[in-house]
Amino acid sequence: MQAFIKKNWTHVLAILIFFVFSMMNFYPAMQGKKLNYTDSVVGMSKEVKDYEKATGEVSYWTNSMFGGMPTYYIYGNYPKDAVDYLSYGSRLFMFNEIGKFFSGMLFFYILMMVLGVAPTLAIFGSICFAFCTNNLVLLETGHGTKLNVVLYSPLIVAGLLMAFRSNKIIGSLIFAIGMAFSIKGDHPQMTYYLGLALLPMMVVYFYKYMKEKKLADFAKICGFLLIGLFLALGTTAAKILPIKEYSEDTMRGKPILKQEASTFSSSSVEGLSWDYAMNWSNGKVDLLQSFIPFAVGGSNNHNLSKDSNFAKFLRKNGMSTRNGVQAPIYWGKLPSTSGTIYFGAIVFMLFFISIFTLNDKLKWWLLTAALLTLLLSLGKNFEIFTRFFYDFVPLYNKFRTPNSVLSVTPVIIALGAFWGLNEMLKNKIDFKKILYPGLGLVIFCFGFGLLAPSFLDMVGMNDARYAQMGYDLDVIMDDRIDVTRSSSFKSGMLMLLALASIWGFYKNKIKKNYVMLIIGLLSVFDLVSTNLNYVKPSKYKNNRSLQQKTQPRKVDTQILQDNDPNYRVFDLSIPTFESAISSYHHKTIGGYHAAKLQRYQDLIDRHISKNNMDVLNMLNTKYIIIRGESEGQEQVQRNTAALGNAWFVNTVKIVASSDEEIEGLNDFDPLGTAIIHKEYENYLPSKSFEKNGSIKLTSYKPNELIYNSNTSSDQLAVFSEIWYGPDKGWKAYINDKPVEHIRANYVLRALKVPAGNNTIKFEFQPDSLKTGSLVAKICSFIMLGALVFFGLNSMRPEDKKWLKTKSV
Incomplete structure (x- = not known):
């Protein structure tokens, strides 16, 4: 040595x-100590990090932003x-x-x-x-x-x-x-x-x-x-x-819609x-x-001396x-x-x-x-x-x-x-x-x-x-x-x-x-x-100082007093779709991410940004935060028309295209009607149902949702959860048996529910992750094995001799 x-x-x-x-x-x-980050990156991953810390499990789905999205670009352990x-x-x-x-x-x-x-x-x-x-x-x-x-x-x-x-x-x-x-x-x-x-x-x-x-x-x-x-x-x-x-x-990705909604929409390209x-x-x-x-000032918050003109001002x-x-x-x-x-x-x-x-x-x-x-x-x-x-x-x-x-x-x-x-x-x-x-x-x-x-x-x-x-x-x-x-x-x-x-x-x-x-x-x-x-x-700040930065506002505290935490918040007091600050405390319909789901961006462009209350209701938007006259004076409004975590519908409206599917959200009753794309027409035995019974969320994890239903006849349930599929991770089970689920209302999930008392479970388990993990282990073994083998063969003789020498 x-x-x-x-x-x-x-x-x-x-x-x-x-x-x-x-x-x-x-x-x-x-x-x-840690740096006092100026971006809202902390809010993006708060829910899944807390979940991992509490359970030791990793969730690859979070409901804290944009109604729900994979965490692959947010926090991928x-x-x-x-x-x-x-x-x-x-x-x-x-x-x-x-x-x-x-x-x-x-x-x-x-x-x-x-x-x-x-x-x-x-x-x-x-x-x-x-x-x-x-x-x-x-x-x-x-x-x-x-x-x-x-x-x-x-x-x-x-x-x-x-x-x-x-x-x-x-x-x-x-x-x-x-x-x-x-x-x-x-x-x-x-x-x-x-x-x-x-x-x-x-x-x-x-x-x-x-x-x-x-x-x-x-x-x-x-x-x-x-x-x-x-x-x-x-x-x-x-x-x-x-x-x-x-x-x-x-x-x-590829566009879903043919008609462009706004200058910043990416749905038509x-x-x-x-x-x-x-x-x-x-x-x-x-x-x-x-x-x-x-040369051009450095930043929007440039540090100046106490003798500067601005300091004197x-x-x-x-x-x-x-x-x-x-x-x-x-x-x-x-x-x-x-x-x-x-x-x-x-x-x-x-x-x-x-x-x-x-x-x-x-x-x-x-x-x-x-x-x-x-x-x-x-x-x-x-x-x-x-x-x-x-x-x-x-x-x-x-x-x-x-x-x-x-x-x-x-x-x-x-x-x-x-x-x-x-x-x-x-x-x-x-x-x-x-x-x-x-x-x-x-x-x-x-x-x-x-x-x-x-x-x-x-x-x-x-x-x-x-x-x-x-x-x-x-x-x-x-x-x-x-x-x-x-x-x-x-x-x-x-x-x-x-x-x-x-x-x-x-x-x-x-x-x-x-x-x-x-x-x-x-x-x-x-x-x-x-x-x-x-x-x-x-x-650098200690944990106490950093926690002060993420302390809930008065409106956040007011909302968090709700005994049922499974709702969504629409925060209009901040740049709603350019900030994840609210996501630190709530499940929100806003957030900040450059790779959000295209369907959700379409929903923002055509409905959420226009305050379509039917859409906000079907997303279970229970609270809306609005600006006050000054910072710290924000106000919260409770939306009593929010539809909850799941509900049964009377009628199914079949549409021929994605454009019709999203346009149909302009004038419809989400509590009674589900708008379904024709690709799922064969899934439905009927276009109308005799609505009865109840369905309720009984257990919540970011990557697992469990419901209990009790009905006297078959029903079609719509869930206020974001659709991501088909076959991309979310799997549905009724009484522990795998079942197929479909998309409703352009962005939500829907499921046929049989009569009787049933336990319904949605679980996020991407098969691509399991396959990728196996491939990664094999390739890493080959790569490092090759590096050691060829590295040893290319080393100088004297270095080889040293490498073989054992310490006494």
């Missing part, structure tokens, strides 16, 4: 540095396999941000080793990649799954590069493990964007192998990579199969509608924040600034933003210089991938480009928020920056190739800081609303100018210092190791100082 450590001490030191650096940045997490435990090991089995960021640095370090970068630069590069400001913004806002995929991305790139540059088998296996981690990271959009960014690399290598007349070798490598990809998909089958099944029924998908498109000026962190109007000052400084083209997507001034400059200095065809991949992601982030603001991807590139129109594509860009920028710097210091080149692009960026930064207030209006999209709130826009404008100017000057100065240190090396005035330290430390300082705007120790 000592011999191994002695031989690999630089790598051991790197791992130690990564651990210490991650601990230093997130040490409150070790004290049991899927069956574990060997790859999961390997992933946990890469985090040192620390399931917090310390472990996450450690793994991100470790994987980027592996990537740097594949490219032969000096360990010192590799260490600094790994820190700069993991602590890219956007990663901290994702952490602060609770986008943990997105962050997972971003931090796993270097392992995928490392595997690809190793496959093409040295060892196609080991490289393909590393690629497979990286892909498995990424898919299990649970954000398909980020994995997809990373795939788009990697496609130009394949083109570069195809051209290289074609030019060398080695296309057969290229085909072999691609074959191994495809095997690796299939293995990765196999190890994630427990997640992929249910998600694939679910996605067909979401807003990203396959995938998301253009307007809905293009929300959060960067403006061209937003891209400047790639290397000037607050607050004090002048009798408001305290003791707990800090936040102001709407952002003036870019996004509707709102929680923070800047900043790669680092020095890191970006080094990347830019590397495009001119690297003597490797791979630089064309770096350039193309960076440009591709930057341009795609413009979305509707570069429509001619984005339209091509939206209309013709498979799956692209199933994702929204174009600016989020920049979450995968840091691995490209940091790779090019530190690989390029390594080559500049290893092989001296014409310094003009370094000076001109670097100095050009320096001049741009200083010029933008000086001139931007003169030729840009700096008016934000929400300024009219801020004026209505009583803010002095002139004061805000003055702070915007100050923030933009100081941020630009800081970036320019940091770039200049880094450029000067490289010049000193080329003039033999500074040693190489000192240059590495100067540039590395400056780069880390730049990012860490910027990141403190988003994540710092004071942002």
Whole structure:
């Protein structure tokens, strides 16, 4: 063991540095504290997490949002396999941000080793990649799954590069493990964007192998990579199969209706509608924040000093600034933003210089991938480009928020920056190739800081609303100018210092190791100082403080006094379909999710948003929360016409199409009539029933509902539960015997109930999950077995000898 450590001490030191650096940045997490997330992610998963904590069982269905939906994109505690435990090991089995960021640095370090970068630069590069400001913004806002995929991305790139540059088998296996981690990271959009960014690399290598007349070798490598990809998909089958099944029924799936209801409806197109998908498109000026962190203000709640103009304005109007000052400084083209997507001034400059200095065809991949992601982030603001991807590139129109594509860009920028710097210091080149692009960026930064207030209006999209709130826009404008100017000057100065240190090396005035330290430390300082705007120790809260954030309001407390908890709430006091805050306390008909069921979105567009009371009644909407004159004065209205958990109907109305099915909800009596699509006509023995008896919910779990019915004749029961099927998880039983159930009223479930006293049970047991779990275990065993076998065979003889040595 000592011999191994002695031989690999630089790598051991790197791992130690990564651990210490991650601990230093997130040490409150070790004290049991957590970040005070600004998004409503907590409300989404509250019900199923509480259920798992209380019973030890995992529910893959929640009734807390949109009447009910699968939890695959919300909280999926899927069956574990060997790859999961390997992933946990890469985090040192620390399931917090310390472990996450450690793994991100470790994987980027592996990537740097594949490219032969000096360990010192590799260490600094790994820190700069993991602590890219956007990663901290994702952490602060609770986008943990997105962050997972971003931090796993270097392992995928490392595997690809190793496959093409040295060892196609080991490289393909590393690629497979990286892909498995990424898919299990649970954000398909980020994995997809990373795939788009990697496609130009394949083109570069195809051209290289074609030019060398080695296309057969290229085909072999691609074959191994495809095997690796299939293995990765196999190890994630427990997640992929249910998600694939679910996605067909979401807003990203095929349309159900022929007639479009609204601008933002996606029911008439396959995938998301253009307007809905293009929300959060960067403006061209937003891209400047790639290397000037607050070029357009940073965020809608930007931290300002107590000497700022806005702070003085607050004090002048009798408001305290003791707990800090936040102001709407952002003036870019996004509707709102929680923070800047900043790669680092020095890191970006080094990347830019590397495009001119690297003597490797791979630089064309770096350039193309960076440009591709930057341009795609413009979305509707570069429509001619984005339209091509939206209309013709498979799956692209199933994702929204174009600016989020920049979450995968840091691995490209940091790779090019530190690989390029390594080559500049290893092989001296014409310094003009370094000076001109670097100095050009320096001049741009200083010029933008000086001139931007003169030729840009700096008016934000929400300024009219801020004026209505009583803010002095002139004061805000003055702070915007100050923030933009100081941020630009800081970036320019940091770039200049880094450029000067490289010049000193080329003039033999500074040693190489000192240059590495100067540039590395400056780069880390730049990012860490910027990141403190988003994540710092004071942002962490203990459990008591976090619980205060989710304390029920007066109206929530009033509703929760109901002895029967199985009802739904319609909260109009918040953005009903853009917030999951109410879902923390209630089963709601609103919520927040980008992949809600298409049928439910149709219901929102055509009925719920228009306050169709018949629809609200059939959803068992017992309480409606309305706004008061001010925050804290919300009022609750009880809806006495809510139909309850289940009821019998007299009449069945058969309709010929889905459009007729949903339109029929405009004028019907849900208590007496069930609207049934003709596909279920043979299920029904009669179109009318002699309504009698009773049906009542007797037991509730998120994934299991039990009812008791007592009737003198056969009945058709309608349940105020969301339809998801057929055969996609919900299974019905009468007296423990499996029975078929159908869809009613476009979104609900219906079931034939025989005469007599019966126990009816609905249970959510997706077969796709069971099948996927078995496939995942088999593929993970094959993948890791192959990695161990081929890894041992490719190791150096002396390392094999050490491995076989047993400790005494």
